Amino acid sequence: MHLPLDLLMGRLPLILHVMEVVGVLAFAVSGVVDARKQRFDAVGTFVVAFATAFGGGTVRDVLLDRRPFYWVDHEGYVILIFVMSLGASFVLRVVSRVASERTMITADAIGLGLFSVTGTSLALVAQMTPTVAVMMGIISSVFGGVVRDVLCNEVPMILRDRSPYATCAFVGCCVYIGLTWLQAEQELALLAGAITITAARLLCVRFGWKLPS
């Protein structure tokens, strides 16, 4: 009864808000890049970018029974993504040839880190146990990318190679949970968890680390 209140009060909401904004845009970009590869038109690009950006968070909110959804309260981002999708047909036509894969993986890693810890944190606020909270975190961050890949009929990136992906989210969520357990500042715990995930993911890709299959 006490923990959730502390979480709701304080600066946590603001931090969560900022992190979700960055994560939304990061995932949206990865959706736009992927949609462009499929030569999808502007509105189609928007649909993929929208699903990628808000898919994970929306499923998390449905599972936690939270309303209204993030994108319902912040339609500014919906419009921003739409404009981005319109511009994308011009901007990314160049990018997609040069840095496509790298751009996607980086944007994806940022979203992965942010959504994992914010999802875990919101699950804790909703009185979920640590184990379930970690699940919720992984679901929040992985689901958007899976929807993006399924919509583009690609093998989901989380399955395409054995390079750790959900694994990074899992580790970072445990870091976050651990720090929370140690009564660490929420802001510190969230940032530490997110940075752990993003860094781990990027290092895994950079050095081609693979998990044993």
Add this chain to the structure above:
Amino acid sequence: MHLPLDLLMGRLPLILHVMEVVGVLAFAVSGVVDARKQRFDAVGTFVVAFATAFGGGTVRDVLLDRRPFYWVDHEGYVILIFVMSLGASFVLRVVSRVASERTMITADAIGLGLFSVTGTSLALVAQMTPTVAVMMGIISSVFGGVVRDVLCNEVPMILRDRSPYATCAFVGCCVYIGLTWLQAEQELALLAGAITITAARLLCVRFGWKLPS
């Protein structure tokens, strides 16, 4: 506070009801045709037809937190679709060779138009902003077809070609929103929006109009 009441009263519910019936059947047919192509058995055909017909509306209701679902209140359609699926193995075996693609695109265009505006309208009734309402409309109409294509392991039709699809829904939803903004009769606005979408979609297919990729 006032708008939703006006919407709930009046003849809107009846119109919405009729439109959803037509849309449900149109999507169900497209599901049956697709399932037949996959030589799926009767119950399997039903599963695909059911998902195609009710998938979009169900997701919309989950997002808007509306209960009970349309198909829970109108199980007559569930049974009708089931009978259709049983008959389909005989009926469509012929059709699927002759008009399959054309049948699917037409049925799909009708469902697209109807579900887009009804979804948008129901979102407005649920106090959503115009932007979010348009999103809900597109989700309602596009999701059923996407589920159908994913279940049949095809590239979703909305991605298969650059022929405008979500784009048509988007335009029609804007027409509907615009007319609503102009205080037009709900019935008029809904019909105008739906007809715009269906006509636009059919014209795009007929004349092979493509959006720039």
Add this chain to the structure above:
Amino acid sequence: MHLPLDLLMGRLPLILHVMEVVGVLAFAVSGVVDARKQRFDAVGTFVVAFATAFGGGTVRDVLLDRRPFYWVDHEGYVILIFVMSLGASFVLRVVSRVASERTMITADAIGLGLFSVTGTSLALVAQMTPTVAVMMGIISSVFGGVVRDVLCNEVPMILRDRSPYATCAFVGCCVYIGLTWLQAEQELALLAGAITITAARLLCVRFGWKLPS
């Protein structure tokens, strides 16, 4: 008003609980086997196993608006599946070469039977009509496997061949509904329905029975 109460009282909850445990594990195993085939790492294997085991039940609960989810209340199974996923990389490496397909089909048939009748039963408890309840049962049991196959980018097993799958679930759910209608003991009805489905499915596979396409 009376039927649901009777259902909630009595030993039904215990039976449902036991059946869901077995079903969860059966589906989890099929998820693990499938994930191993894709050479997915431990956490990835867990994600697939988790989605397979809890996907159907979670969607059912979302549709019936039941909270908390089964896996939220019984996180022991979440942990069990996780440990199973870690061990899987060693255990199934052998199994996957020998009995993979057989293992999957059997585990899948058990889950199919259990989730179908429990889903139908819970829908009846939620005041759904028999028709809708059967739908819910099929959705509960089929959805997990579909998610598993979609995640592994395979053609969903329910579509891969014309061997009856949803059909078996449909028949067994009707048996369960029929026995309930005949005022049979809930336990009896549930077990009869589940056994009907599992047996039917295994017989169909064993003797290669196909439905006419």
